Amino acid sequence: MKNFNRPGRLATFVAVFLCTVVSAMAQQLGLGQRTTSAPVEDAVSYANPKELVIADIVVTGNQFLDPNSMISMSGLKIGDKIKVPGEAITGAIKKLMDQKILEDVEVLYRKIEGDQIWLELHIKEQSRLFKVTYDGIRKGEQESLNDKIKLPKGRIISNTMIKNTQLAVKRFFMDKGFLNVKVRIAQITDSTRGNATLKIFVSKGPKVKIRQIVFNGRTEIYEQKLRNKMKGTKQMRFGRLFTPSKFIPKKYDEDKEKVIELYNKNGFRDATIVSDSIIQNPDGKTIDLVMNIEEGPRYYIRNITWEGNYLRSTDVLNKVFGLKKGDIYNPEEIQKRLEANPGQDVSSLYMDDGYLYYNCRPVEKSIEGDSIDIEMRIFEGKQATINKIILNGNTKTSDHVVMRELFTLPGQKFSKTEIINTQRQLSQLGYFDAEKIGIQPIPHPEDGTVDIEYTVEEKPSDQIELSGGWGGFIGFVGTLGLVFNNFSTKNITNLKAWKPLPSGDGQKLAVRFQASGRQFQTYSISFTEPWLGGKKPVTFGINLSRTVYRTVDYSNFYTRSNSSALNFLGSYKNTGVTVSLGKRLKIPDRYFVLSSALSYQRYRMDSLDLFGIGYPNGVSNNLTLNLTLSRNTIDNPQFPRGGSSFSLSSTFTPPYSAITGQTSFSNNENRYKWVEYHKWMFDASWFQTVAGKLVLSTRAHLGFLGRYNKNLSISPFERFVLGGSGLAGYGMFALAQDIIGLRGYADRALVPIYNRLSTTDASQTTGATNTGVASSLGGVAYSKYVMELRYPLSLNPSATIFGLVFAEAGNNWGTDAPQKKYKDFNPFDLKRSAGVGARIFMPAFGLIGIDWAYGFDPLPGQTKRSGPQFHFTIGQQLR
Numbered sequence: 001m002k003n004f005n006r007p008g009r010l011a012t013f014v015a016v017f018l019c020t021v022v023s024a025m026a027q028q029l030g031l032g033q034r035t036t037s038a039p040v041e042d043a044v045s046y047a048n049p050k051e052l053v054i055a056d057i058v059v060t061g062n063q064f065l066d067p068n069s070m071i072s073m074s075g076l077k078i079g080d081k082i083k084v085p086g087e088a089i090t091g092a093i094k095k096l097m098d099q100k101i102l103e104d105v106e107v108l109y110r111k112i113e114g115d116q117i118w119l120e121l122h123i124k125e126q127s128r129l130f131k132v133t134y135d136g137i138r139k140g141e142q143e144s145l146n147d148k149i150k151l152p153k154g155r156i157i158s159n160t161m162i163k164n165t166q167l168a169v170k171r172f173f174m175d176k177g178f179l180n181v182k183v184r185i186a187q188i189t190d191s192t193r194g195n196a197t198l199k200i201f202v203s204k205g206p207k208v209k210i211r212q213i214v215f216n217g218r219t220e221i222y223e224q225k226l227r228n229k230m231k232g233t234k235q236m237r238f239g240r241l242f243t244p245s246k247f248i249p250k251k252y253d254e255d256k257e258k259v260i261e262l263y264n265k266n267g268f269r270d271a272t273i274v275s276d277s278i279i280q281n282p283d284g285k286t287i288d289l290v291m292n293i294e295e296g297p298r299y300y301i302r303n304i305t306w307e308g309n310y311l312r313s314t315d316v317l318n319k320v321f322g323l324k325k326g327d328i329y330n331p332e333e334i335q336k337r338l339e340a341n342p343g344q345d346v347s348s349l350y351m352d353d354g355y356l357y358y359n360c361r362p363v364e365k366s367i368e369g370d371s372i373d374i375e376m377r378i379f380e381g382k383q384a385t386i387n388k389i390i391l392n393g394n395t396k397t398s399d400h401v402v403m404r405e406l407f408t409l410p411g412q413k414f415s416k417t418e419i420i421n422t423q424r425q426l427s428q429l430g431y432f433d434a435e436k437i438g439i440q441p442i443p444h445p446e447d448g449t450v451d452i453e454y455t456v457e458e459k460p461s462d463q464i465e466l467s468g469g470w471g472g473f474i475g476f477v478g479t480l481g482l483v484f485n486n487f488s489t490k491n492i493t494n495l496k497a498w499k500p501l502p503s504g505d506g507q508k509l510a511v512r513f514q515a516s517g518r519q520f521q522t523y524s525i526s527f528t529e530p531w532l533g534g535k536k537p538v539t540f541g542i543n544l545s546r547t548v549y550r551t552v553d554y555s556n557f558y559t560r561s562n563s564s565a566l567n568f569l570g571s572y573k574n575t576g577v578t579v580s581l582g583k584r585l586k587i588p589d590r591y592f593v594l595s596s597a598l599s600y601q602r603y604r605m606d607s608l609d610l611f612g613i614g615y616p617n618g619v620s621n622n623l624t625l626n627l628t629l630s631r632n633t634i635d636n637p638q639f640p641r642g643g644s645s646f647s648l649s650s651t652f653t654p655p656y657s658a659i660t661g662q663t664s665f666s667n668n669e670n671r672y673k674w675v676e677y678h679k680w681m682f683d684a685s686w687f688q689t690v691a692g693k694l695v696l697s698t699r700a701h702l703g704f705l706g707r708y709n710k711n712l713s714i715s716p717f718e719r720f721v722l723g724g725s726g727l728a729g730y731g732m733f734a735l736a737q738d739i740i741g742l743r744g745y746a747d748r749a750l751v752p753i754y755n756r757l758s759t760t761d762a763s764q765t766t767g768a769t770n771t772g773v774a775s776s777l778g779g780v781a782y783s784k785y786v787m788e789l790r791y792p793l794s795l796n797p798s799a800t801i802f803g804l805v806f807a808e809a810g811n812n813w814g815t816d817a818p819q820k821k822y823k824d825f826n827p828f829d830l831k832r833s834a835g836v837g838a839r840i841f842m843p844a845f846g847l848i849g850i851d852w853a854y855g856f857d858p859l860p861g862q863t864k865r866s867g868p869q870f871h872f873t874i875g876q877q878l879r
Helices: 007-029 067-074 087-097 139-149 159-174 223-229 249-265 314-321 331-339 346-351 399-403 416-429 656-660 759-764
Strands: 031-033 050-060 081-084 102-113 116-125 128-135 182-190 195-203 209-216 272-280 286-294 300-307 359-368 371-379 385-392 438-444 449-455 463-470 476-487 507-516 520-529 538-552 568-584 592-606 618-632 642-652 678-691 694-706 719-722 737-740 781-796 799-813 831-842 846-858 865-874
Touching: 050 067, 050 102, 067 087, 067 116, 081 087, 087 102, 087 116, 128 139, 139 159, 159 182, 159 195, 209 223, 223 249, 249 272, 249 286, 249 331, 300 314, 314 331, 314 346, 331 346, 331 359, 346 416, 385 399, 399 416, 416 438, 416 449, 694 719, 694 737, 719 781, 719 799, 831 865
Parallel strands: 031 102, 050 116, 128 195, 209 286, 300 371, 385 449, 719 737
Antiparallel strands: 050 081, 102 116, 182 195, 272 286, 359 371, 438 449, 463 476, 476 507, 507 520, 520 538, 538 568, 568 592, 592 618, 618 642, 642 678, 678 694, 694 781, 781 799, 799 831, 831 846, 846 865
């Protein structure tokens, strides 16, 4: 036994006992003792709480957090009188823990003297994130997850953050079809640095696919229609490529709503999915979806009445509304006819006449059996006049360029249709992102006016073409092209506006150079002013061009010394200038444009029979007047989803033969000194959204080349050549011929067969040798028809991408004798093709395309099908 009678040991025992008791009492009170260097003069207990004044507060245990901020957040202040123990202490702990940045908090006292207490806030900070690592997934999946969960280094790690991260990772893989994914997160703490690593363990398991979808209770709507409506939830079947059958919970919930929407559209107003089940199959890789549907009765419209209509009669409203007694009750169609078809709905009757505050609310007034009475409750309101236009976002384009394109002007009555037309017009300018043009009417009921705010977002509109390629026998050909679509001549002298060129006034400047040494060179420069004079939409344009092509003597091409110059056998030179004027018309409507162009082309052949008609030397002059009537309502020039474009063009040269009376010539040099013809072109395009983002595009193109004098053959210039991508190609003379694309056939391969030359033609085309073979002369008539289905992959203005499938057909007909005229023309004799392709529009490079096409018919003079062909295109193809 220990002897406690000794004074030293007894004193030691008493001291230890007192410290133990005080410590236990302090813990019971929510207080701790960090130092016992100062004596404790008073006992502190719940039974005997004391009011003490805080003499000092210190913070310990902190690594990153500011101690003054901790004291402030605790609510404790030096000089405060608090009860110990009491609510002030427990409240301070709660306030600090509520900040979600601490793992633990202790409120301790360092000493108590008299009525003063020295407090210590001892905190333990939550660990901060050092890095995130993964286990069980690929590197690419790790990068995708990092982009999705976005956990920055240094972020405080909390239980909530860990839980949310776990859910985000799980949702990420469930959206990819891994329904049974398991996610576990381990926190590896480095106590010396106060940070931690989160290690995320992922067990994906097999991808779960939908074996079948069962619709119990379905009787009135075909099962396939319901399946088609579920765009993101598809059951397994052979050949399913573009819409995989993986199960994604979020898309499944969306598709259930679409199923009910389909029932509602077909009159089943009360249809509902009573319950649904996800049944896991024994293989662990597939599930069955079972939906229990209660369809209810199909409802029909019985009576339609209108209330509150004073400005428009009931008969007029019923005529525009279009639905009548006996039609299936479809809330979506009702709403569409009321306000979702600008220019043709009921709201347009009012809002196009200034009645901005118009509102119509359809109410189910009575339901009896399968019949519903609908009451249209109209509030017509007062007319609103446009007060001012607010324009935001045009950081590059001048205000006046945008304002002159608006159809809503101050002082006019408010018009819903004109606002939509303005949106289409702004998108056609090509300077702004068509997907982000915002329109916000700001009404002022107190004075009957409205402000209209247009918000646009500039996009790059200038283009550069820098390329090189092998031009066959021409050799390497380099190309440099620059197009400035928003040029400004007014700011040419303003050096501050050169960024890199002056811009903002909506003018267009294009420069293009293409060359292969001295053998092939072409230059062009053009300028367009869309508002000549700045007051009316009168377009002025001018174009200058020059092309030189020389044929090379290849007899000593490979044996000559490197320093020897090439020996040229012949050459072709073309110099041209075109001046044009165009004007927007008001009749029949504002979408019509009438334009005219005066053009002069000078062709010079030196020892080069360009068309193979015995005309190797001479100068030909081509003076033409072109008249074009066009109409364009396309909504977006990069990826149209609606609208149409029509163009009828006629080109005339002076009728020299009628003026001079001369029909026979001693040689072709005199015969073609002044080119004589008239030319007619028709182009039509139509775009329509068929489902979702899928767009149908149909086009038709026709062309005829004629003569004034029946005793003369049709001009060899400006004929039609079909086939391939529609690009002229290196060394091909697009200025002398019209190059028409036809996918599935080689470039420029579809030309007529000339079986013989008449006596009259022989006298005019001495030296012609084409008999029974395709000629480079080209045709005098052509037709082409195209149908495409387009689907956008990206509508980002920096890179608009869409895929397409197409079918097209066309042909080219010619005549080599005056008496034949257009005898060979047969609109049903077409060369057919079909294929797939893709287009990408980048502001810097324009439209670039690649197509694979299969030609189903043989070329002229051949018996074998054209077969598969790849085609590459640059620029927007008109035909």
